[in-house]
Amino acid sequence: MGRGKGNLIVGQSGGPTVAINSSLSGIIHEALAQKSVGEIYGMYRGIRGLLNEQLIDLRRQPVQVIEGLRQTPGAALGSVRYKVTEGDYERILDVLKRRNIRYVHYIGGNDSSDTSWKLSKLAAAAGYELSVIAVPKTVDNDLVHTDHCPGYPSAARFVAMATRDTGRDTESMGPESPIKILEVMGRNAGWLTAAAALARQEEGDAPHLVYVPERPVGVDQLLHDVEHCYREREYVVIAMSEGAQESPGKTLGEEYGSKEVDVFGHRMKGGVSDFVATLLSGKLGLKVRLDKPNYLQRSLTACASAVDLDEAYRVGRQAVKEAVSGRREAMITLVRDAGPGYHCSLAVASLADVANKEKMLPAEFMNTEGNYPTQAFLTYARPLVGELLPAYERLNKHFV
Template sequence: MSSTTRGNLIIGQSGGATAVINASLVGAVQAAMADKRIEGIYGMRHGIEGLLKEDILDLRQQPANIWQQLLYTPSAALGSCRYKLQDDDLTRAIAILRRYDVRYLLYIGGNDSADTAHRLAQAAQQSGYELYAISVPKTIDNDLPFTDHCPGYGSAARFIAQATIDSSMNTISIPSHYPVKVIETMGRDAGWLVASSALGKREEDDPPHIILIPEQHFVAERFLQRVEEVYRRVGYVIVVAAEAIRDEKGLALGAVGQVGTDAFAHPLLSGAAQYLTDLVKRELKLRARFDKPGDLQRMASTNVSPPDRNEAYLAGKMGTQALLNHESDKMITLVRHNEPEYHCTTDLVELAQIANKQRLLPDEYLDESKTMVTQAFYNYAMPLIGEPLARHARLETTRLQR
């Protein structure tokens, strides 16, 4: 296929949607519309499942103003899925791509989506079909290797940081009522999102006081000791915990509430926060409650980070450009630059190095207790959340003298 040969492009979105995943779609589509080498621009409805069902949209027929609107719209406009390609799906998928004369494929998603794009690229090569496939990163978990960070993380991190500040205000106002609060975040195996809860912390006694990440085994005695210490010193305790924290045997604390697994055999957990509050109430005799932001942390349009949106758009745009440069079986990565000020460029990495692999929170981002972040993490994460977080005023505690 020469650099002047025309072909059709198909785009899919997969995995957990984010507040900025549509920005990647917009970047990809607008780059395609600007290049005459791309004729049809198609969208898979609900990711690879839509391709297999031939549920395909003609994106060139969309209203012209929709793309600017989608830039600020959360969730996956094309619809998402969590479908693991089966071996016998691959032959059908390549046959469908042939039928629609699709020569360019862009798949926007996380670890499992990278695996899907990799398998499609390999299947096309093995069948002798000239297809260029590129993965565009997306995940609030921020756990894809070889990229400085992932589109979607900055906005989710901003939400969790601000939500921790705001939720703590209620505890601060009446600590005697529920002196211990647990905030449960998403994050399957990596602690990036939990760590972001500390981005609004200025002093040692500011919330959160304890973070619990999946990379560190949970030890009940150590946790209870830390809760008691903070309670005696501060008068209340804010804990932020990942939904998938595990005990010393590797069992998730929320296993009692597990409701199965997804198509990629990842456990669907529910119960870590409940476990922790029950533990505190039983062992320390302190009243405790929990907050679970759930989908809001992925989808809250009110807390979108402007750099995150811009970088998601850039990743989609450069994904299309990589296809037009006949790159294939690769993922777009974000490369950080701090001079003259923070910004990102993009690069490419082989999908074989990405698919089904994870980047965990580095040790240098955690203090000796492994329950709080270091300055190195602040330096890493603060540019990603954009504008400064809201700082709430507090009255001075000077009492009336008679």
């Protein structure tokens, strides 16, 4: 069996984040420190790398590479979107046994926790001693049983900073092009979109309206909201989830989008913000501008949250500790301490309780009108994102 009691493998899955490699770095560092860990393998492009036996040797990486991963965006091992099927089970078990892999760490979100749970059950059924400890990662922040998910604080910081900055830009242009829509990731859950509200430092600051999938908004209400805000200050900054809904289950404008065809005759997907932009300019006669930073939300390290990078690393180390201590299956979770001051401790949840579940923005995190986050949300999210710096100034409007 060589060095240690068994070999370890780690994979990354789903959309990358700014912090996903920080978790990988934590796993490698802890694995190197644990005597019971033999070889340290990386799945090249997620579970597919395990299936194809494309394994990267993580013991043969220079020290500065493992350290540098803590601030490198993207998934350094390569990622994948692949749902394990029953047809894959035999092959997976074969590779695990042949390679004497006893510790599996999968860094990912909902689908990944499902994959981890399947692997764990598979090994148990086959009587193969295996520890599967999942590491949470998703900018959507929708995993249950954890205060938040690594990756979310940095993406939330991007959204807050982008809202603050594009807000100043929009304010400058005034009535010439008064409406700005920032389209934010998150098809089902509004956690990331709600983070836009962290941009507001003074009364009247952007954002002015925040729409999340959990709170559908009819077209008439939307028009009313925007018109009301515009009358107040001559410009309106809207943070709009890409999954914002018109009514439960129906994305805003989806019936319009689906009628359009592209240059090849394919039906075009209805983009929520494109629809809303067209709606507002058509019905209110106001110029609308869009920002669609898309994948920059989960990759721009210039907006990384220091809390996030640190926690992601700690969660990675903890996963290995749990594995070598004999725990058979779990996802590492973050548990917020009582305070004063922000700190999260590490704990575990059973994969059975995490897999295939989605945590939506709770009702108390949005106002009654469903168009702005509450103080309770801000209190939750602010320590994750940190202070927005530098501080900005505004000229006093002393007219002569």
